[in-house]
Amino acid sequence: GAVVSQHPSRVICKSGTSVKIECRSLDFQATTMFWYRQFPKQSLMLMATSNEGSKATYEQGVEKDKFLINHASLTLSTLTVTSAHPEDSSFYICSARGARLAGGGDTQYFGPGTRLTVL
Amino acid sequence: AQKITQTQPGMFVQEKEAVTLDCTYDTSDPSYGLFWYKQPSSGEMIFLIYQGSYDQQNATEGRYSLNFQKARKSANLVISASQLGDSAMYFCAMREGRNTGNQFYFGTGTSLTVIP
Numbered sequence: 001g002a003v004v005s006q007h008p009s010r011v012i013c014k015s016g017t018s019v020k021i022e023c024r025s026l027d028f029q030a031t032t033m034f035w036y037r038q039f040p041k042q043s044l045m046l047m048a049t050s051n052e053g054s055k056a057t058y059e060q061g062v063e064k065d066k067f068l069i070n071h072a073s074l075t076l077s078t079l080t081v082t083s084a085h086p087e088d089s090s091f092y093i094c095s096a097r098g099a100r101l102a103g104g105g106d107t108q109y110f111g112p113g114t115r116l117t118v119l
Numbered sequence: 120a121q122k123i124t125q126t127q128p129g130m131f132v133q134e135k136e137a138v139t140l141d142c143t144y145d146t147s148d149p150s151y152g153l154f155w156y157k158q159p160s161s162g163e164m165i166f167l168i169y170q171g172s173y174d175q176q177n178a179t180e181g182r183y184s185l186n187f188q189k190a191r192k193s194a195n196l197v198i199s200a201s202q203l204g205d206s207a208m209y210f211c212a213m214r215e216g217r218n219t220g221n222q223f224y225f226g227t228g229t230s231l232t233v234i235p
Binding site: 043044049093108109110 | 156161164165166222223225
């Protein structure tokens, strides 16, 4: 199946710093990528939808100036948490779908997630 | 209204037994897709099975089958011959419409524990 990677898998940072998370589609071109946030023992909450070459569409309540998303190429999207605070500590997951994904219907493939801890 | 409802926060099953995880959905769009994902403690979301709204037959993938009852708007996941490695969180999800770029709506998940 399709492979999506995320880097880093885990990051610990001080309050006030910015953190960049990368999401890559390894064997397909991802026209659309999604960024989710998951708090412990809760479901995934969509933060934003990112289409290659255009501005991301943010869900209601998600601060676009705090969570910067860039989808500059068909294989890479980045999420930057600016001026991170302890309440931003969470599990961030990206997913991607692309033009030539086959099998399993039109599913999304998820990255392994990034666990962010802000001290 | 919730798009996806999973009413079982936790389930236990004996190893080698079958287990059904419930999922109901709410949509007025005639075209939609239903998905089940497994999330082990590592956090990775693992795709299990997909059912399209127009599919005539229930989807099956190995030990996983989806009991699709369109009139009841339910899409229960059946895991046969449970294994210890099946212990994980399971999420039901739905995508509305034909646009494959549309977002997924996730349920709150069911934690499955397989007992040896």
